[in-house]
Amino acid sequence: MNDKKMENEKRETLISVKNLHKSFGKLNVLQGVNVEIRKGDVVAVIGPSGCGKSTFLRCLNLLEMPTAGEILLDGEYVFKNERIYLKQKMKELQVLKKYGQFDETAAAEYEKTEAEYNALRESEKQIEKTATKQVNLHRQKIGMVFQQFNLFPHLTVLKNITLAPMKLKNMPEKEATEKAMALLKKIGLEDKANVYPATLSGGQKQRIAIVRALAMEPEVMLFDEPTSALDPEMVGEVLKVMTELANEGMTMVVVTHEMGFAKEVASRIIFMNEGVIKEENSPKEFFENPKDERLKEFLSKIL
C-alpha cells in the first residue's frame, strides 16, 4: 500500500480543486472541497444522497458553475473566484455603518478589504476571461458519463460516437468511423453501429455513452452514478467496461453506490458529507478502518 502511495506522489496532478463552494440560492451544497486528482487515479466518490457528490462532479467540467474556489486542469485555470469572500466582508462592514458602529478601525479595515478586492478583481477577471474562452476546450479533455445515458436519440450509435470528433477535432469521417468501430468492438457492440439508441438495453446504452466520451480521447473521465439507472442484471457489463478502462490507466472520478467496484478498482475513495470531504483514503483503510463517525454509520448501513 505504501508503495502505491509513493507512486501517487510522483505522478503529476491533473485536476486540482481548492476550497470549492457551490450554493443554489440559500442552499450551500459544497462548502469547501479540496482534492487533488493525479494522472491514473481512479477516485471513487461515495456519500449519502444530497451530500453534494454529483454537484462536485458537475462542477469539475462547469456543467454547474461553482460559487467560489478554484479548479485547475493541467495547470490551467478552469475556474477561479476568491474575491467573493472579500465582497462578503465588505458587505458585513457596511452593515456596521447602518447601525452606527462604523468606527475608525472598521473604516480602515473596509478600505483595506476594498483595495484587496479591487486588486484581486483585476487578476481574476483576466483569468475568468481566458477560462470562459477555453471552457469548451477544457470540456473536450474531460469525458462525462451520466446516470441517464443521454445518448442522442436522433442519431445512430455510430453517429453518436463520431459526431464530436468530427465536428470538434475536424477528424475525417473515415478515421472517426474506424476509431468508433474499434471502440465498439472492444465493448462487443460493433453489430449495433447502425441502429438507433431506442432499440438498445440500458446496459448497452451506458456502454455506448462511455465509448462516446472516450472517442474524444479525454484525459479524465467523470462518471455520475453510471449504474444507478440500470437493471441489476446489466450493472455487471458496465462495471466491466469501467474496470478495463481503469486497468488501461485512465484517470477516473466515479460517483457511485457500487461498493464492490470502489473496493476492487478504485485507487482512492472519498467520502463526502454535508458538502465537504470527510474522509479520503485507500480502499483497504477506508473500509477496514473508517475514522469519521458519519462514515462508520454509512458503512454499517450499506455493507
Place this chain on the structure above:
Amino acid sequence: MINWNYLWESFVNQMFRYGGYKTVLEGLQNTLIIALGGFVIGLILGIILAVMQLLPQNKVTTLLKNISKLYVGLFRGTPLVVQLLVGWYVIKPILGITQASALLWGLVIFGLNSGAYMSEIIRGGILSVDKGQMEAGRSLGFNYTQTMLKIIMPQAIKNCLPSIGNELIAIVKETSVAGFVSVTDLQVAFKLQNTVYNPIICYLALAIVYIVLVLVFTLLIKFMEKRLAKNER
C-alpha cells in the same frame, strides 16, 4: 328550386369559354406563394424568436427575451386582417415603400404573423427535449450554438412537427383574407367568376379547391413525420 344544370353550365361557360380559369390559376399561384413563403418566413422567424426566449439568462439575453415576448404578444393580440390593413395602409406609406407589390407585402405580413405562432410551437418543442441532451452535448465540448443546432433542434422540430403541420394548413386557409390588400388569391379569383349571379357553384368550387389543397399538404406532413420517425425502433 335550384336549377343545378343551368348553374353548372353557366359556371363551366364562365370558366372555360370566357377564360375564367386563367384568373383561378393565378389565384392558386398567389395563394401558394403566400402560404409557402409565409410558412418559410414564419418557420425561420419562429426558430429565432423561440431561441431568443430560451437563451441562458444574462442582461443582454433578458432584453432579447422581452423583445421576443413583445413581438409574440403584438402579433397574437391582433387579427391577421388588421395586421394586413395596418401594414398596407399605415406602415407601408410611413416607410415610404411604393414599389412593393401587394403579393410581396402580403407574403411578408403572413410570415411575420405566422412567426409569432411558430415561435410558441418551437419553444414547446425545445422544452420537450430532455435537459440531459444539452448537458451531454456541452460535456463533449460543443458550445451552446453547436449543441442547439446539432442536438437539440433536430429533436425539437421532430417533436413539434404535427403542430407545425397544423400551422401550415392554417396559413393555407388564412390566405383567403389576402384579398383585403388587393391580392388576387383563390378566394378573390373565384369571387370574380360570380358574373351571372352564380355564387352557389363558385363558392362550392372554392371550398373543394381548399380541401384538395389541404389534403395534399396533410399527406406531405404525414410523409415527413414518417421519415423522421425512423429512429423509434
